[in-house]
Amino acid sequence: MTTRAIATHRVVAHLDLDAFYCQVERRDLRAKTAAGRRDGRASAEDVPLVVVQYNPFERGGVRALAPDDDRELRDGFENHSLIAVSYEARARGVKRNMRGREARALAPACAVVQVPTRRSKADLTLYREAGREVAAVLARGGTIERASIDEAYLDLTESAKKVLEETAWATILEKARTSHAAGASAVSGKGYASVAWWNRDESEWREEEKLLAAGAYICFNLRKACVDELGYTLSAGIALNKMLAKLTSGMNKPASQTVLCPDHTSTLLDELPIDRIRGLGAKFGRELADGLNVKTIGELARTPLRKLEEVCGEEKAQWVRKVSLGLDDDPVKAREMPKSIGTGKTFRGALAIRSIASAKHWLAELTAELNDRCEADEEEWNRVPKLLTLGLSSPDERETSSGHCSRRCPLRPGADEMAQDALTLLSKWASGRERWSITGMSVSASNFVSLEKDSGDVVEMFKNATKAAKAPASVSATPAASPIKADQIDKNVLAELPEAIQREIRASMGLLDKSTGGGVKRKNEITNYFSKKR
DNA sequence: ATTCGGTGGTAC
DNA sequence: GTACCACCG
The missing domain is CATH 1.10.167 (Regulator of G-protein Signalling 4; domain 2)
Structure with missing residues (x-):
């Protein structure tokens, strides 16, 4: 009887590394300390840590710092923009969008680490490779869809079924119950009521709840593997679909996971602010909220479909309706590889590019990085990109559009070839105008095709x-x-x-x-x- | 407060 | 093919 229902349920996990860049830098600091390369500075453990990205107008500007260099800033050089804040620093009130100086004021012992730079720009290779290592571990659990450098969705349905078949319930529960059970407090009326939910007699568990428990068990093992093998902690959400899993993973950070009890989905969504749902966090969510004069997902769920359609059209209205009811059939796509590889740099204010010579210089830098990364990608995934895209930000574009435009051409492998072709694209763009200025440039490679495997x-x-x-x-x-x-x-x-x-x-x-x-x-x-x- | 350097997806 | 959106650290 319940066996039919199993097939209709999925178990989806969303996993997210905690303050990822900080964890990578923490590990790096640990290694450098062990190698005696931090000249007597305090241990890297438990110290508040922030990662800053250089700001070209600050003292220090774009300092050339390789991953292996000492990248801890001090002596007043650390006032750059924060891009990642460790949980120790957050506890002291440090927030993203602060500057290094503010972080120091709040947390004097704070380690301020600058992102590595190469070719006069930020180079995120260190973090990309760390993210890939983590994804490789997570991929053991089931179908993986990498959502960003530090996030992934896993479809654990099949693995969870298998675990239920092969593993004693007590064994599953022992690890699964270390997860928070979101919504369980509604049952017991207590703050930390996960216990009550997990403590139910086995006979009280519905099949999909058992699957979620098995998913939690798998997730626990995967997160443990990441800690043991790589030294990174993750948070995770386990639920019946991607949208709910994503929502759930953020509930208990850092280093812990949460299962969303299916019975409490509507309770959870009812008072949830609209912008907490993925896809409703920005302009579209605001348009909905303003257009319908609503604030919560619950209100959205109670809005007649007709009214939704008036505000956002039939198709989007359907999506909004389903999501507001906790439904999401978006599949976890089996994708561990990136679909595109790109790199760019901004040139604000006085740094804006106004000559072909200068554009040529920066295009050479950007395409050199792009080529390096494409070659590494080929080595790893046995594929090559076929499309080169040049992206430009320019105030000259602002009259006609948002200030951005892009041009593409077939991609010829090789840094010089890419540089040439990108310059051709840029020249064509520039030739249409007398004077121009560029405030941002990017190049990206996409449309990958795999190389044939051959015997050998x-x-x-x-x-x-x-x-x-x-x-x-x-x-x-x-x-x-x-x-x-x-x-x-x-x-x-x-x-x-x-x-x-x-x-x-x-x-x-x-x-x-x-x-x-x-x-x-x-x-x-x-x-x-x-x-x-x- | 929205910097800088990315990603993936959709509308037209 | 290009513009634009949403989201991430």
Whole structure:
């Protein structure tokens, strides 16, 4: 009877790294301390920490700082814009959109770390790679959709069913119950009432609640793996769809996860401010709120569909109606790779670009970075981009549009080629006007096509590893077989592989001793590498 | 308070 | 093909 219902329910998790850039920098500081490279400064642990992005008009400007350099700012050089604030700093009232100086005033011991720079601009490679490492771990749990550098959705439906079949309920519960149960307070009337919800007798659990519990169990294991293997904490929300999972993941931060009790979805949404729902946080949400004179999702749910349609048209009205009822059928798309790679820089005020020579210089810098990242991407995912897009911000565009425009052309690989083509696009744009100025430039690569896999000795050699890596996912208390066994790979061979892949292999071997199941996927780096034309 | 450097998606 | 939107640290 309930078996029919199972098929209609999904288990979706939204996972989000806590103050991600700060965690990456914290780990970096730890490593530098251990290597004796922080000349006697205090330990990096528990100190408030903020990450700043240079401000070209501040003292220090765009200082050239490689990831490996000492990037802790001091001596009055730290008054740049904050882009990430650790929870220790938040506890002292430090907020994003403050400057370094304000952070220091509130938290004198605060470590102020500047983002790495390269080619006279911010270089986010350090964070991108850390994000990828995390995604690789999360991908063991189920279908992953990377939503940003530090966020992902997982469809845990199948994995959760499997866990329910293979794992004792008590075992699942033991880990799942460390999650907050959102809405449970409505049942018990207590503040921290998760306990009451988790304490119910097994017979009182509906099938979809059990699936959510299994999802929470998987999530717990994945988050633990991220802490154990990478040293990063995440927060997570587990619910019946993406929208609810996203809403739920932010309820208990940092380093904890929340399950949304299905029975309490409408209670939760009823008084929720409209802008808390993804997609309603900005202009569209304001238009709805103003047009209908409503403030909460509950009010939105009670608005006649006709009125919704008047404000935003039929299609959007449908979406709004469903979302206001807690429904969202947007699938978790299997996508671990980015769809585009881009880089840009702003040139405000006096820094605006007004000559072709200057434009040429910056395009060369931008395309050099773009080319580096495309080459790394090809190495990792065995694909190449086919489309180059130049983006421009210019006050000259403001009369006709919002001040931005873009032009595209076929992408020819190579930094010089990209620079040339981007300059051609820019020249065409500029040739239409006498005087011009550019306040922002970006280049991006997209329309990726995969390179054919071909047979080769390497593939043959690692056939077993590839086969094992394709085994179905399993995240349980009893680990499945590891994709690659230690004795399958020659030590010397291992040493010659790229660092990321070495890590991957070591991690998959390490899983044998860990509580987070192995036998999974993460085939991308490994199988791509092995199936790649060498 | 909305900087700077990104991402993905949709309307037309 | 381009403009614009929403959201992230």
